[in-house]
Structures are given as structure tokens and as C-alpha cells.
Amino acid sequence: EELEQLKDSLQQCLSMMPPDALVGLITYGTMCYVHELGNQDMPKAYAFRGTKEISSQQVAQQLGFAVRNDPRGSTGGQGSRRFLLPIEECEYAINSVLDDLQKDPWPVASGKRPQKCTGVAMSVAVGLMETTHMQQSARVMLFTGGPCTIGPGMVVGTDMSEPIRSHVDLQREEKNARYTKPAMKYYNAIANRAVHAGMAVDILACNLDQVGLYEMKVVSEKTGGAVVLSDSFSMHVFKASFQKMFELDQDGFLHQENLSAVDA
Structure with a gap:
């Protein structure tokens, strides 16, 4: 039910975006998947292990960027067109992926967290x-319905x-807080990378229990992103907060100001 509600909100907001806005999709559970949107005939995703820290160089290598003699793609923006496309070019593909998206197929044993x-x-x-x-x-929008339970950044075990x-x-x-300091150090490093790259990170968390925002909040704080609980x-x-992020001004541009400079 929660997944269906999120998928519905995502599809509504995709329809509100300017047609030339670049979008991409990453899903995660036990594994992390980067979805290829450039091939509408055959959906494809690249998987990353959820228990291992991944550097930007490893992301580039696995996705085929900046790797010599790699037939999958090329460097920079040209290679990224498999994963980041204008919404007018990939609306069908991304909606198809969302329509088919199911809960993480990895089994959850009794007495265990996902x-x-x-x-x-x-x-x-x-x-x-x-x-x-x-x-x-750029903006990265994280949607989460529970705490990180495996890999770097975890705040509680399974x-x-x-x-x-x-x-x-x-x-x-206390012992229950043993993951907190390593997680905060990890997310602080991600925040610094995002600031250097000129992007904002939004966190949209929906759950009756805690989701680990205490450890993650530094990413939104440092990058100027929004937090919705x-x-x-x-x-x-x-739903209202999410849609508010995609409101357009009278000229058809998103009400978002990024990479701005302030002279004092």
C-alpha cells in the first residue's frame, strides 16, 4: 500500500515537470539499482551491492563512464543519456518501470527488519x-519508509x-547508539561531495517509526535540500509538500534556485 501511494505521487509529479527537465531513477532495498531509461524496448538496471561502500569512480566504472574501450557508453553527458533523460523522451519508460515496481523480492525472515x-x-x-x-x-530526492539496516550508513540492525x-x-x-557516529561520518562525507558537485539533496521520509533522520539530516542541511516527515x-x-516542490512560475520554470551566489 505504501509503495503504491509513493508510485502514484511520483507519476503525478513527473507529469507536472517541464518537458526538458532531466530525470533518472534509482531504487533500493537489499541491493541498489540504477535504471536505464534510454532503452524503452528492454528495461535494464545496474545493480550495486548494498553492503559495500561505493565511490563515484566505482559508479562511473560500473555504468560505463570514463572507461576506455567500453562499448556501453562514453564519458560525461553523452554516456549519461542512458540514465538521465528529458522527461519528454523517457516518460513512457520511467512510468513503465514504476508501474512494474514491486517490493524487494529478497525474503524477510520472521523477527527481522527488511x-x-x-x-x-x-x-x-x-x-x-x-x-x-x-x-x-541537480537535485537528488531520497524517499524512504524505514531506517537503513545494512551497509554504510546503517542506523540499526535487521x-x-x-x-x-x-x-x-x-x-x-549506549550500545543501541553504536551505529550513530559511523553513520553520521558517512553521511557528512556524502554531504560534502554533494556540495562540491553543486547539488541539493531532499529527504522525504514516511514511517510511524524512526527512519534515521538524525544521522542523515546533515546531507539536506549542507546542500540546502528539503526534509519532509x-x-x-x-x-x-x-503529497502536498511533494507537489509543492514542482510548482512552476509564470514562465514555466520550476520554483527552485540552485547554485546561487550571494554577495555581502
């Missing part, structure tokens, strides 16, 4: 933009008997 490699997904998204659109005013850290745990540096993707506060 495996979510949120940290890896965020790093791959930033790495993709670093490789193809450096300093070109065993349900292990509670996620509370405010008291953080203050006293709600209990469910079906609630009005999420």
Missing part, C-alpha cells in the same frame, strides 16, 4: 551526478529484538 541500503543508494545517486553533471544544478537508538541512548552513548506516503502532508 534490508535497506539507504546509505549506498544515496552515495550512488550523488556519484552518478558527480560523474555526469558536475556543478550543473534483528527486531534490537531497538533503534533513542534520545537517551544518544545522550548516554510524515507517518505515511498516503497522508496529505507528504
Whole structure:
């Protein structure tokens, strides 16, 4: 139900975007998948392990950027056209991927949390933009319905008997908060990469329980991104806030200002 609500909101906002806006799609669970939108006849995605930290160089290599004699693509913007396309050119492809998108097929044992490699997904998204659109005013939008439970950036383990850290745990540096400092260090590094690349990172989190925003918030704070918290993707506060991000001005441009400079 939550996934269907999110897919519906995504498809609505895609229809609101300017036709020349570049879009891409990354999904994650146990693995992180970068979807190729340039081939509408045969959907394809490139998988990254959710338990391993991924650098921008590794993203470029696996996706075929900046690799000599690689027949899959080329450097820079030309190679990225398999993954980042104007919405008018890939609307059918991205909507088809969203229509077919299902819950993570990896089984979840009784008493376990689903495996979510949120940290890896965020790093791959930033790495993709670093490789193809450096300093070109991009936005990464993270949608999450639960805490990161595997890989770099994890804030709690998969065993349900292990509670996620509370405010008291953080203050006293209890055992339940043992993931916090490594996660904050990891997300701070991602934030610095995003700032250097000239992109903003938005976090849209919907869950009745904690999602690990305490550790992740530095990414939005440093990049000037937005943070939206709600209990469910079906609630009005999420839907209205998400649509607000895609409002157009009288000239048909998004109400977003990126890479601006302020003279004091």
C-alpha cells in the first residue's frame, strides 16, 4: 500500500515537470539499482551491492563512464543519456518501470527488519551526478519508509529484538547508539561531495517509526535540500509538500534556485 501511494505521487509529479527537465531513477532495498531509461524496448538496471561502500569512480566504472574501450557508453553527458533523460523522451519508460515496481523480492525472515541500503543508494545517486553533471544544478530526492539496516550508513540492525537508538541512548552513548557516529561520518562525507558537485539533496521520509533522520539530516542541511516527515506516503502532508516542490512560475520554470551566489 505504501509503495503504491509513493508510485502514484511520483507519476503525478513527473507529469507536472517541464518537458526538458532531466530525470533518472534509482531504487533500493537489499541491493541498489540504477535504471536505464534510454532503452524503452528492454528495461535494464545496474545493480550495486548494498553492503559495500561505493565511490563515484566505482559508479562511473560500473555504468560505463570514463572507461576506455567500453562499448556501453562514453564519458560525461553523452554516456549519461542512458540514465538521465528529458522527461519528454523517457516518460513512457520511467512510468513503465514504476508501474512494474514491486517490493524487494529478497525474503524477510520472521523477527527481522527488511534490508535497506539507504546509505549506498544515496552515495550512488550523488556519484552518478558527480560523474555526469558536475556543478550543473541537480537535485537528488531520497524517499524512504524505514531506517537503513545494512551497509554504510546503517542506523540499526535487521534483528527486531534490537531497538533503534533513542534520545537517551544518544545522550548516554549506549550500545543501541553504536551505529550513530559511523553513520553520521558517512553521511557528512556524502554531504560534502554533494556540495562540491553543486547539488541539493531532499529527504522525504514516511514511517510511524524512526527512519534515521538524525544521522542523515546533515546531507539536506549542507546542500540546502528539503526534509519532509510524515507517518505515511498516503497522508496529505507528504503529497502536498511533494507537489509543492514542482510548482512552476509564470514562465514555466520550476520554483527552485540552485547554485546561487550571494554577495555581502
